[in-house]
Amino acid sequence: xxxxxxxxxxxxxxxxxxxxxxxxxxxxxxxxxxxxxxxxxxxxxxxxxxxxxxxxxxxxxxxxxxxxxxxxxxxxxxxxxxxxxxxxxxxxxxxxxxxxxxxxxxxxxxxxxxxxxxxxxxxxxxxxxxxxxxxxxxxxxxxxxxxxxxxxxxxxxxxxxxxxxxxxxxxxxxxxxxxxxxxxxxxxxxxxxxx
Numbered sequence: 100x101x102x103x104x105x106x107x108x109x110x111x112x113x114x115x116x117x118x119x120x121x122x123x124x125x126x127x128x129x130x131x132x133x134x135x136x137x138x139x140x141x142x143x144x145x146x147x148x149x150x151x152x153x154x155x156x157x158x159x160x161x162x163x164x165x166x167x168x169x170x171x172x173x174x175x176x177x178x179x180x181x182x183x184x185x186x187x188x189x190x191x192x193x194x195x196x197x198x199x200x201x202x203x204x205x206x207x208x209x210x211x212x213x214x215x216x217x218x219x220x221x222x223x224x225x226x227x228x229x230x231x232x233x234x235x236x237x238x239x240x241x242x243x244x245x246x247x248x249x250x251x252x253x254x255x256x257x258x259x260x261x262x263x264x265x266x267x268x269x270x271x272x273x274x275x276x277x278x279x280x281x282x283x284x285x286x287x288x289x290x291x292x293x294x
Contacts, residue, residue, distance in 0.1 A: 102159060109170065114202035114248035116170055119155040125186060126150055127178070132265060133186065135272055135285065136179030143178055150174060151183045152238075165255035173206065173240040173247040180274040187237030187269060189213070191258030194232040197251060201226040204247035207280065209269050210234045215290050217270045219282050222247070235264060239273045241280040267294065 108117040127140070128148045134140045143149075156169035176183040187209070190197070199208060201222040208228045211217040212235075220228050222238075230236045240247035270288045274281050 102165060105157075107157065109202065109250065113246075114170060114250075115172070116155055116157070118157075119169060120158040121154075121156040121169075123154040123156070124150055125152050125154075130186060133184075133268065134178040134181050135268075135287070136181065139179030149176060151176070152185055159255050161255045161258075163254070163256045166252050167255045167257075168250070168252045170202070171238060171249050171251060173204075173238050173249075175240055175243045175245060177243070177275055180276070182239050182241050182243075182273055182275060182280065184209075184239040184273070185237050186261055187235060187264045189235040189260040189263055190232075190253070191260050192254070192256055195254045195257035196232050197230040197236065197253035197257070199228040199230070199238070200250040201228075202248040202250055204240060204245050205242040206238055206240045206247040206249075207273055209237045209239060209271055209273060211270050213263075213291065215270055215288075219271060219273070222249070235269070237264070237269055239280075241273065241275075243275075 126148045127144055152173040154171045159165045201224055206222045208220045212233050268285050268287055272283050272285050274283055
């Protein structure tokens, strides 16, 4: 059955949709191995298991031509010097893109290709980030006082490959340096020919 036209409202207060079909919560415990300072990760997890981010999705058929869309909310905080972030992923259908529109907060989108090319784009309210096909992507909240709220759209058949990032991490890390973010090399990242 073909999809019917529809609409929803994004709150002007918090950016959340007035309806959604699927709500994902990602806690610190689900991000094992993703933060560079594993000692700080274990210490924080021993004390608490904070909510790092929420994803609110309007779920559609995974047929080619459909567009999945929703809102992600990355909460403020750090593990060691590294800001709270999403898990990050490639698309299973590597040749599919994604678009993000920043509704609230301040952050960066960390991106890289399977070959190791990388890019980091700043996000503030009104910023649109285009993630081309073949680029893994991760959202990072660099504001320690407020949520980073992003509207996203991607092809319904794209799928998510979290495993590649879980094994390798991203080439670049986003760390807090005296209240400002800094882009640094991930010392654990290896080029494709050395993996």
